[in-house]
Amino acid sequence: MTPFKTGWEKFLMLTLEKTAFWVVEFLGVVLGLTLVFGGLWLLFLGGSPFYLLAGIAIIAISFGLFKRAAYALYTALGLLAVSVLWALWEVGFDFWQLVPRLLAFIIIALIVTALARRLFQKDGRPAFPRVVANSLGVVLLGSLVAFIVGMFFPHPTVVAESSGPAPVIQPQAGQDSGNDWPAWGRSTAGNRFAQFDQINKSNVKNLKVAWTYRTGDLAIDGSEYQVTPIKIDNTMYLCTPLNKVIALDAVTGKELWRFDPKLRITDSNRGWKRCRGVGYADTSTLPPEALQPATDQTGADQAVTQDASPPSGACRKRIVSNTNDARLFEVDAETGKPCEDFGDHGFVNLLDGLTDAPENGSYYLTSAPLVADGVIMVGGKINDNISVGEPSGVVRGFDVRTGKLLWAWDASRGAKDSTPLPPGEHYAPQTPNFWGTAAYDPKLGLAYFPTGNQTPDFWNGDRFPYSDEYTDAIVAVEIKTGKEHWHFRTANNDQFDYDVTSQPILYDLPGKDGTTTPVIIQLTKRGEVFVLDRRDGKPVIPVEYRKVPTDGMPGMRISPTQPFSAISIGTTPFKESDMWGGTILDQLYCRIQFKQMRWKGEFTPLSDKQRTLIYPSYYGGSNWGGGAIDASTGTLIVNDIRMAQWGRFIKQDEAKRIGLKPSAEGEYSEQIGTPWGVERSMFVSPLGVPCFKPPFGTMTAIDLATGKTKWQVPMGSIQDAPVHGIVPGVRIPLGMPTMGGPLVTKGGLTFFHGTLDYYVRALDNDTGTELWRARLPVGGQGAPMSYIGKDGKQYVVVVVGGATRTGTNANRGDYVMAYTLP
Template sequence: MRVIRIAMHTVAGLFALGAGFLFLGGLWLIVLGGSWFYAVAGCLLGYVSYSLIKQHAHAFSTAIVLLIFSVIWALLEVGLDYWQFVPRVSLFLGVACVVTLFYAQLRTHDGVQGGRKMRTPASIVLFGIAFVGIGAGFYPHASVVSKGVLTAEGASSANPPVEHAVNQDWPQYGLSARGTRYSELAEIERSNVTDLQVAWEFKTGDVPTAEAAFQGTPIKIGDMLYVCTPYSKVMAVDAEIGVERWRFDPQVVSKEWQRCRGLASHSAPDDSVTGNVDGSADALCKTRIVLTTLDARLFTLDARSGEACPGFGEHGYVDLLKGLSERAKDSYFPTSAPLVAGDVIVTGARMQDWASGGEPSGVVRGWDIKSGRLVWAWDPAAPKRGHPLPEGETYADETPNFWGTASYDSELGLIYVPTGNQTPDFWGADRLPSSETYNASVVAIDVKTGIDRWHFRTVNHDLHDYDVAAQPILHDLVMGNGESTPVVIVLTKMGQVFVLDRRNGRPVLPVESRAVSVEGAPVGQHPSAVQPYSRASLDYGPLTEKSMWGITALDQLYCRIQFKRMHWKGDFTPISTQKTIMYPGYYGGINWGGGAVDVSSGLLVVNDIRIAHWAQFIKHEDALAAGYNPTGAAGNYAQQRGAPYGVVHGMFTSPLGVPCTAPPYGTLTAIVLRSGEIAWQVPMGSTEDTPLLGAITGLRLPLGMPTMGGPLVTRGGVVFFSGSMDHYLRAMDSGTGKELWKSRLPVGSQATPMTYQGGRTGRQYVVVTAGGSQGPEQERGDYVIAYRLP
């Protein structure tokens, strides 16, 4: 009895601590204009604690009242949304469960002691509810359940599969220059995808360290698969057995942010691609592999031997720093795949977005595939000039850059380029006219002249780093009247999907201008009071106090208090000298991974990130006094040299490191392109490999985690995706989003899968690279893994 009494008093003490936090925090929240629930709950929990100490039966009845009170409150706030409902009541269900364990020791006012007969059924009911509630967390809870409107069997045939009907290869980053990531191969389909097995595994020997990341999607031509590593090395691997045939090392001078997301290729018109690769063609470089390196060089390599193509550039490569200002040496990083548009290679690069003003020009350049000669240069500062500057002249600094991958329509002769921003991204008082015109846009550039035909801006006066990062997708959209419209699909970090006529940039799905708040902007900033919104979007909904989340009511209360203290006036809230919420955060939304179009059904499939960030302007001298520095050693800090403020920023999380917004934090979504309607939306990834307080729990809670890379869609009705935070390659039903199969990877993947048909066996393969996250070194890798049916 003494042991039980000590245990009961210990529990009562813990309840008292929780009650104090709920009550005092709840009062603070009320003062801030928030919910009154927590203060009341703190009072009730305090009485439970007092009653336990007194060994009074009121402990049990009050715990039940508190539980019922929390259930009613949760239903009123969020309905039956599992991931929002359960954390609101879990703490109080746990309190009631624990109190039942002491029921036999509790007495009523007349001194009658509780008994086992009452404790047992109460415990069974309450623990049973807890067991069912916890168990339900291990099953996915879709945001939008498929309505069955579009499946492979019942899909409209109005979008005929014409683009890749006979393409066995994957010659460009997005399969073709159109960037659809849709393959007509269908040996692997819904009914047999569960039989997929590892066919071969190849290790590049180039394991990423520090800030490096293996995010590359291989390309495939003939019998060879070509992959680039984070350090710009290229390997050719036999596509059916995974044996290395050659490798090319450009001897890159080390730079930060090491990545190579992909390669491109070019085959001469009179060349049989398969013959060229297997050695039956004599001429060197009839098929070329195109590589941009971290240290800003452009190579073309012979696909058979890996030798640098003679006659291309000087010394076998083109120096991409030529024509740029001196600062480019330290801040110009080609990380994404180049585009081959006919006989022209199109290049851009990442800049140091947040470091400083005066960054090098964001000029988009077109190079002759054979000679490396600069054919044209689209300069945002002189968009109608087209021709390159004379030798020795420099393109104007501070124009929006292009760091993703472009797309190309060979019939229209147009290249579609996604753009970023004038640096520094968060300060816009001194923006140039070219930046105001072309920031966060898609620009259609004539492949012959380098002059833009049209552009469409997705954000007005972008002050939130909402670059258009994803490769635009070209698709021939058949509307309800049966007419086909050539469209370009532009995916944004705001989760907006702009569907534009790619001939003229006019919206095919309606776009409206909506008023947004400009409140809180410091002197000098001039945020736009209107922003464009498309009918098609991922539908993030409003961010409110009720949207705040936590594993329990305690950390949820913390997040609610922080939310009420921060500056937030809705989408595009201007960053201020007060902590300001950014939602979606600067990672997106939809980032560089982009999407895929199921040509057979007219569905667009995209993955996204749903994490709120916060940012705050800080005077440079105050930042130094607080210990911040450009390397971010004392926290996340963007110096923004040349602007009056730096920016302190980070993810909006609780003390547990858990996001303060409700799950999912990443989804896979299918959108009906004809209407903009969401067909299905499922959480993507579980917590299995996610650290909590520094430890990997291994719990597979499929609440949807932030995603990287992009999806692959096949005519077999399967969506392949590997960029989840848990270490899996997944296959989903393209019509419903239902998970059909998954395979455990040795480390996580941040890349987009690809598929091809083997030339010798005719078998379909699915390939993914796995390099791990930017976490501990033991969780890094250099894997290229191929799957096929037995």
């Protein structure tokens, strides 16, 4: 080897080494200064001093590297040691909270250790002997690898104490529905429980796609597939976001018929088209008194129908559905042709009896109707936060054969009167509405539905006393008359759009003395799980009324107490150490933002002076998808959302001046007719990730007999969730916000596909462990369902049209997919 070549190599190595030092020194100074200035800001706000001290230490490390001084290495190792102690003191061994607190300091220590052979003490000795430095490097590299590997495994929030099966306490549970799935929640009890065990823990890994059907209605331009199909005999029925009803062969997936009600596009439903399910009625099983004479429906829409009067014997079995332009309709379950004896040629106009406000389409229906004992029970959705004067939240019951209006319950009359108003009169505007699906107890003859609040959601100073009485309530009425038996408020006063939206779950709760109590289980956006005696509405699981902040804006109606159940999910109050972020820097950012917000716990009122943290958020907790219960063991299964938000009041003129665009669902709501608009948004870091600790969505199992959480696991990964338009593409099971609901089977399985990544999963009911996962073409939002086909095989079906609220037409679909064992 020539001296020239050897010299050149030495020069090149020295140059690379110097460059490496310069880069590390520069990045260190930048990181250190950022932490120092951010740390000073946080300290000024009363926050943790750690970031300031860490920033000073990193600057010292950078200067030590510049001087090639050994103290750079000692400081880096000291900083890592202190960060470990600090992190364990703040968050214990919570894996995801340790990541941003330790990862940066592990990397810094690793880099400085790699440069250790060029760092010297004052007497010229190296910082560490080579063997020690190399060993230390291996340990640090191993720690880094361990953190990275740990990201690819789920980290349960609550680990199951036992993997053994829960004892069966109701062996006959679920058998009342036979091999079918006859209602949106499988039965009118809304338990989403199927007693089938052909697919079970031991063989679920063998599930394969049996058939795939595409509806032809892509979930684009504001459409979302949130439907759970029903199955009667050997036919499956579902609806598309455009309210088309489709019948499929349950074994082959072959289309049998479809009916198009010709949805009228309005200003409101143009960007909000959903159909979550349909109902079913067999009128041949109804007693004579249930069959009322047909009456004209004044003002009913003249819908385009397929034929004139149906032949004799038609419409014995009926599919009942509603539309986003406020019509209720029925078609023959065997042919798909309109039931001409229902309403006006198959249609009832649900705008009758409402004020003129809904002419712009602000009243519409999205959820499956309840069909029970010859009655169709429906509520309606109104636009939130746009204006006062929205239409009534009236809940109505119609005769299932004729479409005659049997009763009408609205908050302005409450328990006093549920008789329909005479033609030409209007139900009181902007009363709390019900936009989900009701539940029904045939033994008691009572139907149960949850309500929201009087719109607008965030300013409540102008609400009627009767609206406050029924805000976010559970109401029990007679299915035949609509007469109210009781109601229970899940919030004494609502300032945050905490509509109670999920279908109530009915269950007979065994007692220690051998008796059973008929209960209603109501999930809420607040994450509170209320368990009441469904005979009288009295709490069975204790409810405590706690003091909440009341320092709201002048004119606001704020209750000093709010109800809290002894069972809740994801409701632990925030503190500064709960702030998260993908890196140490955006964690610091989130802590600063948190300290600058108003937050005195749940129900902290909004202000016009500073942003107020809203947690739980108005998306949930539990949203419309609801939960499920293993009715054979008494185990409640619930998916939840954990997203914090912020809001502040702003004058409408000021919002217009700074360019905020008003909408019902966006980041600014005008609330016309009130003193204030409201600006709101998700609480996220500059990287676009939530500013609070994971998981952001979980699946939880609760033993209702004890109220104890059996297990809680994160649901979903970041794989398909874009952040600033970038899709990670790696399956890191952080636990993401969920939508839709679970399906529980006697095979010991919970099925779910409402995650932000494109998978359907099966979990072990006893531990929450994922036993099976299958890739979907796009994301899903509804709830799975299951049945036994005429071939004797158990099927699990999901409908997928895209993950929730992506805001684009990309990655959208129209798939109905059935799985079975080979």
